[in-house]
Amino acid sequence: MGIVLSSGDSFTYGDELPGSRNPEGLRFDTHHHHTFTHKLSEKLGKEYVNIGRNGSSNMKIFRRTMDNIMLHGPDNIDLLMVTWSNFGRFEICEPFKFHDDKVVFIHSESNMNQIIPDQHATHMELRYAGPIPERERILKEYVRNVLTHHTQVFHALNFMTQIQWICDQLNIPVIQGVIHGDMYINYLHTLQRNDDWKDYKHEAILKYRMLREECRIGFGVYKDIYFTGVDNGHKVFPMGHVDENAHTDYANMLYDIIKDKELLDVTD
Amino acid sequence: MLLTNGCSFVFGDELPGYETEEHWHHTFTYKLAEKLKIDWVNLGTCGGSNQKIFRDTIHYLNDPTKEKPTHIVILWSAWQREEVCENHSDDFEKERELKRTHCMTQISPARVSNLKPELRKPLDTLYDCYDVTRTGIIRTLSYMENMELVCNALGIKLIQGVFHELMYRNLLDKLHRRNRNMDWGTWMDWVEETYGRLPKTSRVGMSEYEDLYSVGKRHKILEYGHPDEHAQTEYAQILYDIFEENFN
Numbered sequence: 001m002g003i004v005l006s007s008g009d010s011f012t013y014g015d016e017l018p019g020s021r022n023p024e025g026l027r028f029d030t031h032h033h034h035t036f037t038h039k040l041s042e043k044l045g046k047e048y049v050n051i052g053r054n055g056s057s058n059m060k061i062f063r064r065t066m067d068n069i070m071l072h073g074p075d076n077i078d079l080l081m082v083t084w085s086n087f088g089r090f091e092i093c094e095p096f097k098f099h100d101d102k103v104v105f106i107h108s109e110s111n112m113n114q115i116i117p118d119q120h121a122t123h124m125e126l127r128y129a130g131p132i133p134e135r136e137r138i139l140k141e142y143v144r145n146v147l148t149h150h151t152q153v154f155h156a157l158n159f160m161t162q163i164q165w166i167c168d169q170l171n172i173p174v175i176q177g178v179i180h181g182d183m184y185i186n187y188l189h190t191l192q193r194n195d196d197w198k199d200y201k202h203e204a205i206l207k208y209r210m211l212r213e214e215c216r217i218g219f220g221v222y223k224d225i226y227f228t229g230v231d232n233g234h235k236v237f238p239m240g241h242v243d244e245n246a247h248t249d250y251a252n253m254l255y256d257i258i259k260d261k262e263l264l265d266v267t268d
Numbered sequence: 269m270l271l272t273n274g275c276s277f278v279f280g281d282e283l284p285g286y287e288t289e290e291h292w293h294h295t296f297t298y299k300l301a302e303k304l305k306i307d308w309v310n311l312g313t314c315g316g317s318n319q320k321i322f323r324d325t326i327h328y329l330n331d332p333t334k335e336k337p338t339h340i341v342i343l344w345s346a347w348q349r350e351e352v353c354e355n356h357s358d359d360f361e362k363e364r365e366l367k368r369t370h371c372m373t374q375i376s377p378a379r380v381s382n383l384k385p386e387l388r389k390p391l392d393t394l395y396d397c398y399d400v401t402r403t404g405i406i407r408t409l410s411y412m413e414n415m416e417l418v419c420n421a422l423g424i425k426l427i428q429g430v431f432h433e434l435m436y437r438n439l440l441d442k443l444h445r446r447n448r449n450m451d452w453g454t455w456m457d458w459v460e461e462t463y464g465r466l467p468k469t470s471r472v473g474m475s476e477y478e479d480l481y482s483v484g485k486r487h488k489i490l491e492y493g494h495p496d497e498h499a500q501t502e503y504a505q506i507l508y509d510i511f512e513e514n515f516n
Contacts, residue, residue: 062410063407066417067410069417070413070417091403092399093402093403094399095399095450095452109454109458110455110458111451111454112403112455113398138393138396139394139397141393141394144390145386145387145390146352148352150355151351151352151372154353155319158326161326161327162326165326166326166414166418169418170421196355197353197371198371199370200355200371202370203369203370
């Protein structure tokens with residue numbers, strides 16, 4: 001029997017759930033049984049590996065997902081579940097990591113520092129980028145003037161269609177979604193503005209339509225994990241993550257999707 | 269069918285007739301396909317970043333209307349290249365003699381001039397702030413490993429490598445052991461492990477076989493740095509021998 005491989009950012013990791021954020025490090029966290037990955041795997045009767053990490057950009061999520069497909073072997077994965085992060089995040093290679101990242105439990109890997117702008121409907125804004133003022137100024141200017149939703153949405157749509165297609169070739173059942181329903185609004189915003197961005201719009205719509213419903217959860221179909229929590233009246237923690245009840249409801253919804261789409265042989 | 273992808277070296281820039289795209293018979297793609305006695309599709313584009321090369325290759329394979337390849341050759345482009353989505357007027361590409369698809373402008377630290385002026389300065393400054401080459405290496409090696417995985421699953425014979433000798437030199441330089449003491453250790457671990465897993469058919473021009481530029485030096489390097497048609501002929505033979513030696 002194979003595993004459920006679950007990839008994403010802090011929402012997948014289960015940040016702020018009771019037992020997470022152990023000062024001694026990730027491997028001392030005791031929150032895993034509260035996460036939607038654990039709850040869904042339990043319902044499916046399968047072991048799981050959760051490679052979600054706080055602060056992950058979508059490039060990092062894509063890389064780690066593919067690394068882990070190869071590490072575990074496609075034949076040993078019964079279900080791949082990818083929950084994509086906010087579009088604005090990106091990563092750069094630097095010979096240092098910041099204490100501040102440790103404070104908010106951002107996972108450090110391969111010298112790739114994750115840059116995390118705030119995401120608004122039409123633009124992104126970087127409020128803070130570490131304790132080096134000059135670096136922070138440069139990154140802020142880049143986010144303000146160069147980094148657009150168009151670039152980031154385009155790359156994310158490509159990651160999603162690539163994962164869907166690669167999994168199809170490897171016979172791995174796959175479900176994908178986004179952490180926050182506003183990401184769908186961001187995508188729709190990039191399709192506006194009269195005749196501008198014609199080639200982009202054509203390709204973005206094409207890529208979106210290539211995604212099966214179970215590969216765009218919270219992204220125009222079904223509900224994302226954040227709004228699963230908010231709309232059901234569950235608690236949102238100070239850093240914006242949802243509580244265990246939201247994880248339970250989300251796992252139940254994913255289970256129903258898996259059953260409806262006949263991704264796995266599921267019997268109640 | 270043979271599918272090739274890469275930058276201008278694969279497209280065949282500067283070969284006789286390239287301006288009107290009547291140069292295809294001079295490219296290694298054409299010559300290799302002839303030796304293999306199969307059809308060919310050349311997805312190479314001038315200035316193409318590795319993000320674009322990977323995206324276009326997967327998109328092609330994912331397109332049910334396209335013939336599926338039996339052989340793939342990918343020559344990955346400079347580590348530093350990437351892309352930015354920009355909106356320009358319809359005339360922009362014609363004026364600049366630049367081919368863009370999906371509004372994605374292909375850029376690198378040496379090529380920001382294709383961007384809108386207001387984007388150039390912040391990008392130039394950003395390039396001074398982080399290690400563009402290392403970022404590109406990690407991204408490209410990840411693509412290379414993904415191509416291995418996909419082609420193995422589909423039974424496609426895959427050769428991949430780099431287009432220029434400088435890329436392997438860049439890689440070796442970044443992997444020099446002195447860098448461990450300069451806090452690049454976790455990057456080096458990931459790169460060494462991933463690179464080490466690639467078979468020799470996926471390291472063409474990187475310790476195995478020759479890159480196209482080096483072959484070109486034995487013949488003629490044209491005005492803007494591209495190898496001539498004799499180099500393309502010799503390279504096609506090298507690739508043919510690699511297919512014969514490793515896949516038959």
